[in-house]
Amino acid sequence: MSDGLTVPFALAAGLSGAIDSTGIIIIAGLAEIAAGSIAMGLGGYLAGKTEMDHYNSELKREYDEVEKVPHREIEEVKDFFANLGLSEEMQDQATSEVIKDKKKWVDFMMKYELGLEKPDPRRALKSGANIGLSYVVGGLVPLSPYFFADHPIAALKYSAIITLICLFIFGWLKSKYTGINPWSGALRVTIIGALAAGAAFFVASLFEA
Amino acid sequence: MSDGLTVPFALAAGLSGAIDSTGIIIIAGLAEIAAGSIAMGLGGYLAGKTEMDHYNSELKREYDEVEKVPHREIEEVKDFFANLGLSEEMQDQATSEVIKDKKKWVDFMMKYELGLEKPDPRRALKSGANIGLSYVVGGLVPLSPYFFADHPIAALKYSAIITLICLFIFGWLKSKYTGINPWSGALRVTIIGALAAGAAFFVASLFEA
Numbered sequence: 189m190s191d192g193l194t195v196p197f198a199l200a201a202g203l204s205g206a207i208d209s210t211g212i213i214i215i216a217g218l219a220e221i222a223a224g225s226i227a228m229g230l231g232g233y234l235a236g237k238t239e240m241d242h243y244n245s246e247l248k249r250e251y252d253e254v255e256k257v258p259h260r261e262i263e264e265v266k267d268f269f270a271n272l273g274l275s276e277e278m279q280d281q282a283t284s285e286v287i288k289d290k291k292k293w294v295d296f297m298m299k300y301e302l303g304l305e306k307p308d309p310r311r312a313l314k315s316g317a318n319i320g321l322s323y324v325v326g327g328l329v330p331l332s333p334y335f336f337a338d339h340p341i342a343a344l345k346y347s348a349i350i351t352l353i354c355l356f357i358f359g360w361l362k363s364k365y366t367g368i369n370p371w372s373g374a375l376r377v378t379i380i381g382a383l384a385a386g387a388a389f390f391v392a393s394l395f396e397a
Numbered sequence: 398m399s400d401g402l403t404v405p406f407a408l409a410a411g412l413s414g415a416i417d418s419t420g421i422i423i424i425a426g427l428a429e430i431a432a433g434s435i436a437m438g439l440g441g442y443l444a445g446k447t448e449m450d451h452y453n454s455e456l457k458r459e460y461d462e463v464e465k466v467p468h469r470e471i472e473e474v475k476d477f478f479a480n481l482g483l484s485e486e487m488q489d490q491a492t493s494e495v496i497k498d499k500k501k502w503v504d505f506m507m508k509y510e511l512g513l514e515k516p517d518p519r520r521a522l523k524s525g526a527n528i529g530l531s532y533v534v535g536g537l538v539p540l541s542p543y544f545f546a547d548h549p550i551a552a553l554k555y556s557a558i559i560t561l562i563c564l565f566i567f568g569w570l571k572s573k574y575t576g577i578n579p580w581s582g583a584l585r586v587t588i589i590g591a592l593a594a595g596a597a598f599f600v601a602s603l604f605e606a
């Protein structure tokens with residue numbers, strides 16, 4: 189959502205410094221929203237699916253290894269306990285408890301040897317759809333003034349005001365939710381948006397049409 | 398890099414379907430590259446810094462808790478071993494070994510209670526600079542034909558060919574490096590690029606200037 193607000197906003201701001209027609213800016217903005225929402229949304233979905241595939245193939249491999257080279261896998265469990273700083277005797281005892289149940293043993297290897305948590309199978313679809321949709325919604329916010337204003341620079345003023353307010357609110361809520369200081373999180377997202385727009389404005393104005 | 402190739406490529410492709418001037422497409426492309434590289438690069442840098450701050454504040458909190466409420470922290474270590482499936486007796490013995498050394502104890506809590514690895518302090522800067530720079534380099538690839546061709550549609554043909562080849566190579570290398578099947582990884586990245594460009598072309602052509 190924050191990328192969806194920032195990049196279309198900055199693109200429209202940049203074009204406002206170089207182009208006289210709000211129509212062209214709207215076309216460019218919509219093309220960017222279409223491109224960004226598909227690239228990010230589909231990218232997010234496929235990354236989630238890849239993670240799922242990777243988990244399943246590693247799971248299968250661990251089951252095979254526990255079957256075929258149990259002595260090596262036992263050594264790996266013991267190494268884990270050794271790394272925790274347990275004594276030699278304790279390592280052996282703890283290991284013998286872990287390997288009593290094959291499913292538990294494999295789950296243990298997945299989590300502590302490979303650091304893999306079982307991914308939620310619906311997460312890929314949900315996160316892809318989420319990213320794609322928020323990019324569309326976020327992108328329409330900075331673009332909306334260009335539908336009403338006569339001149340790009342006039343639209344840019346409204347666009348900057350509503351986008352920076354939205355970025356601040358969004359940054360505040362997201363930081364609150366993830367346990368970071370909400371004021372500094374909100375400021376961070378807002379400053380990134382303003383800098384990206386400023387840079388785009390500057391670059392585009394060098395090539396004024 | 399893959400976003401840096403995909404989004405400017407799709408934006409330029411979209412505009413090629415709606416606008417007759419390569420000059421405007423170049424301006425839009427450069428504005429998008431400036432916006433995207435700052436939004437992604439600065440975003441990546443600040444996300445890394447936030448992660449570092451988060452780790453340090455949690456580390457301080459764990460040291461405080463080990464000092465002030467040791468019985469509760471001991472219980473948490475024991476819970477961890479209980480979750481591994483160890484017997485009651487083994488839980489107590491393993492716990493008493495972990496808590497012998499305060500630094501080891503805190504490191505144990507950070508890693509296994511909170512699942513936090515110590516971030517590399519230079520990673521934020523490196524990853525931010527990396528993302529920003531690859532966005533610029535990646536974005537100039539699909540845009541370059543527009544500097545030479547007379548008409549957007551002619552430029553689009555070259556742009557599509559070189560960008561899709563680059564996406565395929567890049568997807569192949571990245572998949573190889575991360576241990577995914579390189580052919581399916583390469584295909585995935587290439588298809589996302591083609592779909593994003595197709596969608597942008599379609600959306601923009603609805604609003605032909």
